[in-house]
Amino acid sequence: MAAGAPRIFVSHLQGVAVFDPAGDQVGRVRDLVVMLRVGQRPPRLLGLVVELATRRRIFLPMTRVTAIQSGQIITTGVLNVRRFEQRPTERLVFGELLDRRVTLTEAGEEVTVLDLSVHQLPARREWEIDRVFVRKGRKGGAFRRAKGEALTVEWTAVTGFSLEEQGQGAESLLATFEQLRPADLANVLHHLSSKRRAEVAAALDDDRLADVLEELPEDDQIEILGKLKEERAADVLEAMDPDDAADLLGELPTDEQERLLSLMQPGDAADMRRLMSYEDRTAGGLMTTEPIVLRPDATVADALARVRNRDLSPALAAQIYVCRPPDETPTGKYLGTVHFQRLLREPPPSLVSSIVDTDLQPLDPEAELPAIAGFFATYDMVAAPVVDEAGSLLGAVTVDDVLDHMLPEDWRETEFHLDEEVTTDGS
Structure with a gap:
């Protein structure tokens, strides 16, 4: 990529298609990985989290990116398809930096991060974050109308990125992924930190959260439900397919089951109790009570x-x-x-x-x-x-x-496993 490439705001990269040199699509960008540095030095952009057609998420180093242009990203054609695993020193831009409350150094005023811009350093294949697009006033997402002046400042003009997330919202992240199917959004939530996952779940409406919960592994379901207020947890369970809700309830302690059932509408609670009376791997345990x-x-x-x-x-x-x-x-x-x-x-x-x-x-x-x-x-x-x-x-x-119960318990996370580097033409 030529030196002096124009500044790119990260919101424009979400969902962008990634192609090999032959023009074949290999996946789409789902997040950016940066490394925060000491002092006021801007973070280095290490690479991209790319979701392949198989839904496996891999890491694409910026050194393998040859061009970012016209809404697409071109790679060298060599990919390491090992599943992406975030390291302790790394931060996810969409998952951890957007919506964060930071402070304008000069004015001492708290602002909300709406977007970040990245640029390539001259004569090098290194990228870094250089500017921050923020909004003054109350918290809110980048895609939600709200009062308060919005402005772009240098990275060095703000502080607070290196701190643990405090009061971080989820609106920008949700807007970024609003077009995803429930299964794909569930995959996003699964790879977030526990704290961030709870924030995103809290920001989803009941129906959307219900759809996403149905696609999550059991441990994630229990964790998210346990962090909701009981009244809302009951509402979300009512919005789920009855068989999925009954399966989730069945994994909770008996006293917690009863508290949630008591908060549900009598008809929905009766359906749950009826489904829970059957063994898990029987027709009664698998069925939904709401056919046509x-x-x-x-x-x-x-x-x-x-x-x-x-x-x-x-x-x-x-x-x-x-x-x-x-x-x-x-x-x-x-x-x-x-x-x-x-x-x-x-x-x-x-x-x-x-x-x-x-x-x-x-x-x-x-x-x-x-x-x-x-x-x-x-x-x-x-x-x-x-x-x-x-x-x-x-x-x-x-x-x-039937398939959910016949496949291995970890089928949502298990895909073909190739750890070596391969070219995108399969060689």
Whole structure:
């Protein structure tokens, strides 16, 4: 990269695609790694945290970056695909430096860090942070409107970066990752420090946090839930899929379970208790209590309207269950299933009772995981009804829940393991 390259604000690098010299994309930037230095010396930019297509996060040294231009980063083509692990002397820019409260040295005034700029040193392949974009007044994120003068100052004009985070917000970090899917945001949270993870979780709304919790490893789930106020923890559990919430509750001490259940809506608490009464690796323990249920006199148009609900997972939207009233689980008599593809082939005014599939046997709530997996494999299903001895629909098991319990416990963190340096063309 040519000396004298223009200053780059780090917010412009988040999510930027990383390419090899042949033009093939190898990943996207998820954070920047810097090393704070003693005195007033600006931090050195060591490299980038790049997320590969496999979701593995690796470290890309700045010495391997040949160009940053037009919203893309070009590398030398040689990558070390060992998983990134932060060292004690390193700081993550998005995870640890943005939103921090620091002090303007001259005025002694506290300000909030909104952004940082980096530049390449002349005649060298070294990069460092040179300026800080801050806002005076109350705390708030870089992407949130707030009162207070915003200004750019030299790195040497502020103090407080070397201290442990105190009162650090999460708005800039959240704005940076707001377009991520829940699974990807969960991956971000997993790699943050415990303190920073709690700050980000506290700043998420209940529905978003519920979606993210469902994608996190069990230890992270318990840690985050334990740092929320009990009333909010109960609200987040209510927003989660019932089966995931029940699994999480089941990992807590009995007295804590009861406190949270007592704060939940009676109907939601009843669902939780019912799910927790089954063994973990059975259909009853795996099922969700909120499948699509319709009465026999509902029409195909009614069914398609329910399937269009954007909050439904693809697996739950794949079929509806026709039952006698009551419509909520446990329902009246289960009559059968209507598959989504069949709905698309029928006139909208047709009754769902006229196209119901009665041949497919439902799962027993006590059915164990191997039998459930065999059922899905045999019938090419993505969801299956769970029906009790009385013929009532209790819920539905989806293929993602089956996979979650069949994969190794650490599957979210375990990917192919290549520690040697490789070129991006696989050589």
